[in-house]
Each structure stands twice: as C-alpha cells, then as structure tokens.
Amino acid sequence: MPELPEVETIRKQLESQIVNLSIEDVEIYNLRSIRRHDSAKEVIESIKNSYITKIGRRGKYLLLYLQATSSFVVYNTVIIHLGMSGQLLIQETGSEFKKHTHLKMQFNNNKFLCFVDPRTFGEVFLDNCEDGFCIKLQNLGLDPITQNFTQDDFYKMISGKKTKLKNLLMDQSFLCGIGNIYSDEILFESGLRYDRSPNSLSEDEVKSLYISIDKVLKKAIDKGGSSLRDEQYRDLFGEIGQFQNYHKVHARQGKPCCKCGQAIIKTKVNSRSCYFCPNCQN
Ligand SMILES: [Zn+2]
Structure with missing residues (x-):
C-alpha cells in the first residue's frame, strides 16, 4: 500500500x-x-x-x-x-x-x-x-511531515499509550501516513523493538523515535518512495521508487543487519508482517 x-x-x-x-x-x-x-x-x-x-x-x-x-x-x-x-x-x-x-x-x-x-x-x-x-x-492524526509538532508534543502524544509501538505508528489517528514499510524502518532507525510498549520508553528513546520518524520519511521522499517486488507502486509517470534499495529491515528476512551482521527476523503483528534486528532493536 x-x-x-x-x-x-x-x-x-x-x-x-x-x-x-x-x-x-x-x-x-x-x-x-x-x-x-x-x-x-x-x-x-x-x-x-x-x-x-x-x-x-x-x-x-x-x-x-x-x-x-x-x-x-x-x-x-x-x-x-x-x-x-x-x-x-x-x-x-x-x-x-x-x-x-x-x-x-x-x-x-x-x-x-x-x-x-x-x-x-x-x-x-x-x-x-x-x-x-x-x-x-476528521479521524486522522497529525501528518508527520506537513504538520509541525515538537519533541515535547510528541512525548505528550505518546505517553499513556499501551499498544505495541509498531501498531501505534501505523495507527492513522495517532499520526497519519505511516504503514507497514515505514513503521519497520523507523523502528530500526530508532533502535526500538516493534513490541515495546510506548509507556516503557525513556525520554531518550522517545527522542530517538521522534527524530527517526522525520529522518526515515524524508529520506524515502527524497528517493521517490518504495516499490516492492510486485512493483505495484508507480509514480505519476509510471516509474518505480528507489527507497526499497535503502531498506534496512523491511522485506529483508534472513539477510545480515547493516549495523551488526545478525540475520533480520520476520514476525507477525496483528496479522501484518514485521521485520526487525534482534540485536540492534531493544
Ligand atoms: Zn543489527
């Protein structure tokens, strides 16, 4: 999608x-x-x-x-x-x-x-x-690129949330625009596991997540988005995106982590696939 x-x-x-x-x-x-x-x-x-x-x-x-x-x-x-x-x-x-x-x-x-x-x-x-x-x-949350929110705002938004981090990132009423691919990439970038409870995050971890959302999305925009193996995603002129070549975990199960070399693991969260490094994400 x-x-x-x-x-x-x-x-x-x-x-x-x-x-x-x-x-x-x-x-x-x-x-x-x-x-x-x-x-x-x-x-x-x-x-x-x-x-x-x-x-x-x-x-x-x-x-x-x-x-x-x-x-x-x-x-x-x-x-x-x-x-x-x-x-x-x-x-x-x-x-x-x-x-x-x-x-x-x-x-x-x-x-x-x-x-x-x-x-x-x-x-x-x-x-x-x-x-x-x-x-x-009206049911959409803030857009992480066009609607500015500070790190303090983000800390308030996330506090008290009990759902798993990956689910929270994909919740369109929390932030809108993030789905399966970018939730995996953002969590890897921030060093956080998909099943962490937002409640359990330290201030530094919230900061890391806040920075990673912006960094990953902007880099992906810069590369024209991601087209997976089905190449279903095409831009206005019928061309595929390039960010799939920069994915660090998504759809890379069994391949070595770019930071530590351990194999990327694929699991399921609410019937959606989820990819993570068992060593770099805690
Ligand atoms: Zn790793």
Whole structure:
C-alpha cells in the first residue's frame, strides 16, 4: 500500500503537472471508486470546469484543491486515496489507457489524470477542505511531515499509550501516513523493538523515535518512495521508487543487519508482517 513517501512523491509531481489547469471533462467507469457519493453525476457536475489551485496531502490522502468557475460547484477539494493497489497516471490524448482505469479527468491541455485501481480499495471523494482539514478526514492524526509538532508534543502524544509501538505508528489517528514499510524502518532507525510498549520508553528513546520518524520519511521522499517486488507502486509517470534499495529491515528476512551482521527476523503483528534486528532493536 502506498504510504506517505509514495503519496508525497505523487503530490509533488501533480504540482508540476496540473496546477492552474481546468478540468474539462470527467469520466467514471466504476462506481465503487466513488462509493461515498450517490452517483457519478454528482461527482462530475461538482468538479467539471473547476481549476486546480494547489495540491495538498494529509497522510496517505492526496488533496486537489479547486477553484469553482460555476455556482453549481459545492466542493472545493477532490480527495484521492490509493488504497492497496491504486495508481495515478498522467496520460496524453490518444495513448492507451490501462485496464482498471476507473476514473479519468481531462484537462484543458488535453492531458488526462487517470485513477487506476485493480483491487478497488482506493477511492475518490469530494469535501470542503482547508489546510488538509475537513469533515471526511476528521479521524486522522497529525501528518508527520506537513504538520509541525515538537519533541515535547510528541512525548505528550505518546505517553499513556499501551499498544505495541509498531501498531501505534501505523495507527492513522495517532499520526497519519505511516504503514507497514515505514513503521519497520523507523523502528530500526530508532533502535526500538516493534513490541515495546510506548509507556516503557525513556525520554531518550522517545527522542530517538521522534527524530527517526522525520529522518526515515524524508529520506524515502527524497528517493521517490518504495516499490516492492510486485512493483505495484508507480509514480505519476509510471516509474518505480528507489527507497526499497535503502531498506534496512523491511522485506529483508534472513539477510545480515547493516549495523551488526545478525540475520533480520520476520514476525507477525496483528496479522501484518514485521521485520526487525534482534540485536540492534531493544
Ligand atoms: Zn543489527
């Protein structure tokens, strides 16, 4: 599933491609992709002829902010979640559209933004957002990259939490955007085991975790996110990410730890795979 670094990579690319363009046409081929709305007509009429003013992101959600050109438009943001297998692709007129293209937006430069999603867990919906906040995203916690919180804030956020650290990092109502890959990498970077209780962390350990979240996510964004062996994650131009080449534990079971040489272990936490070094993480 695309996580914060993958979605941020796409956000930056969208910013360079579609800001200031107007949406000339919208076609929807699978109603499951717009399941929060009553009809395709509602979605199409609400966004057609609007201009894209900026591209935001909150956790794993992309936000296309709109400026309406007609009074009919009632929403100011198109929100896109890629789910398990979703891709956003920019395509030219006349190019062959991929199988499982569920929604297409055509812009006034004749390019298309295509939402492709074989497993259909992803979705596109509309709301009125301001700085990443809106009713439909109200259950999300802070975004660790765009919403600043100090080390003291983080200490307060984490204190009293009793769930295992890996689960806490993946809890979208705690921080949004971190999933299975980056929780493993962040925990390795901070030297903490996946099953530690947040309550048990010393002040230094909380500090290490706080710094590692920022460091790992920023490096992953810098490398265009991670594409695993299935290469399901593709950026806006269909290219894979590069951060998988820098993973220190995720999907590296049996391989030597880059710090101590011991074999990386794979285990399960709440039916999700989890990778860690038994020597470097305590
Ligand atoms: Zn190690």
